Amino acid sequence: MENCSVCSCDRPTLMVTNDDGIDAPGLRALVQVLVSTGRYNVLVCAPDSEKSAVSHSITWRHPLAVKQVQIDGATAFAVAGTPADSASLGVSKALFPTVPDLVLSGINMGSNCGYHIVYSGTVAGAREAFFNGVPSVSISYDWVGGVSCNEDYKLSAEACLPIINAILVDIKNQSYPQRCFLNIDLPVNVANHKGYKLTKQGKSIFQMGWRQVTSDKQGGKMLSTMTMDTNSPASTEIETPVISAENLLFKRELLAAFMDEGTDYQYVKEGYITVTPLGALSPAEVDCQDYFKDWLLRATEHCSSSAL
Incomplete structure (x- = not known):
């Protein structure tokens, strides 16, 4: 080639x-x-x-x-x-x-x-x-x-x-x-x-909830864009759910948007x-690292003493 x-x-x-x-x-x-x-x-x-x-x-x-x-x-x-x-x-x-x-x-x-x-x-x-x-x-x-x-x-x-x-x-x-x-x-x-x-990467997110529906057509289709813009054209879904009496259907819906x-x-x-x-890695924020420094020692010591 x-x-x-x-x-x-x-x-x-x-x-x-x-x-x-x-x-x-x-x-x-x-x-x-x-x-x-x-x-x-x-x-x-x-x-x-x-x-x-x-x-x-x-x-x-x-x-x-x-x-x-x-x-x-x-x-x-x-x-x-x-x-x-x-x-x-x-x-x-x-x-x-x-x-x-x-x-x-x-x-x-x-x-x-x-x-x-x-x-x-x-x-x-x-x-x-x-x-x-x-x-x-x-x-x-x-x-x-x-x-x-x-x-x-x-x-x-x-x-x-x-x-x-x-x-x-x-x-x-x-x-x-x-x-x-x-x-x-x-x-x-x-x-x-x-x-x-x-x-820098922020913490903005569109918080999504779930709503029960009665068919795969109810509530529209999910959007291809990560912005979840309700005015955007809908995309073709990759999979169509199997409809049966045993299946419950739930659809994602936009609840709120958060922007920092x-x-x-x-x-x-x-x-x-x-x-x-x-970067490829997602390290925890500094305050979380500090919290768990002593926490792990305390947790494992408690576990050891409880086992006696």
Whole structure:
């Protein structure tokens, strides 16, 4: 299998993945913008269907079906797996003969900030590349139904080019940090964004509850975007529940939204393009570490004395 980077060694190789599926307009717009610059070799390795909110799940027990897909200017494959599967396969040299210089995961339909980063398949695609030692960036656009349109994905991709190019320069100079990856969120009005802001992951979350329903159609379908915007177009659900007299059906519903100040979600809502460094680990906050220093000793001593 020939990779265009073999004949274009002077151009860096970018690999694109996502969680909305290889046919998603966000991925297609990103690839189109990258190809149009003529500056990169572009590879695509993405799920063959929508896999939103699957987090970092992987396929373990059976082989993955992979099919080549026609995308102008790129070498592209659709994977019957998760975003993490796609990223792992794409950087493994099992599918492409070379490891990409940079992996881009997106552009997602909906922002991925705060606690939603944990659920995000888009972020997981970048994280998986990071696990494998490949620099990576997850990219999400804060889609709002009735306001956003597919052209906003193209504008988002173009707005990311300065960051992508700066990363590639640092990679070439061997000065790019290897202990983190980046998460980029672009605001609704990306055409008139307020600039780029380095942020930190916050604790914002859309709290979800459950409501019992009598059919799989009642209450609408879950949305592909992690923003859970009630005005966004609904996505196709991956699985349809089996209806029977023995089954009780429950549907998720939005209860409340929580946003903390001075973090990623606040700034993207204010109109900034947020750039948030992320790590693979999730250490507890300092006060929790301090609490458990003596707690574990006391707990185990009590257990030992009680056993006597």
